[in-house]
Amino acid sequence: MQTAAVQWNEVRRSLEEVGFEPHQAEALVDMVRKREQRLATKDDMAVLNVDVSTVDALRQEVRDRHEGLRQELHARIDALDSSVNARIDALDSKLSGRMETLSSTLNGRMDALENGLNGRMDALESGLNGRMDGLSGRMDGLEGQLTTIKWFLGAMLAMMTPAAAALVRLAFL
16 A cells, blocks of 8 residues: 555656646546556556656647747747838838928928018019109209298398388388
8 A cells, every 4th residue: 555655656746747736736646546546556557657658748749839839929029020110110211201392392482482572572672762762852852942932932021021111101101
């Protein structure tokens, strides 16, 4: 009985070595023990060892497949990352080109508007200067006419003063 217990402990330890948790290994050993009651022969132990080896081989196959899937997943992620980065770079380049085109167009329009406004301002300034010169000439003409009127009135008053004085004398006589 003691050798069977030692063998079961070895089986449980083997199960733990291939990756079973201690409570899982114990449950598996208990399940087999209850079904088989006791393993009495070496053949039974050999079959159990084969089962443990099979489980170990399956576990290793799962690990290998997991590793392969992990590598494939990383490769796909890297490919997607490269694709996304390439698309982002293309969009960035396209947007930069559009922004440069818009900037050039807007700068051209602004320059055209500025040149048009400068031309209009120059024309208005020239027109105003011409009008101011015309007004200045008219003012000079009016000044000359006023001087003439002043002289004429002065002469009239000078001529009228003796006549007015004579009229005043006549009126008082």
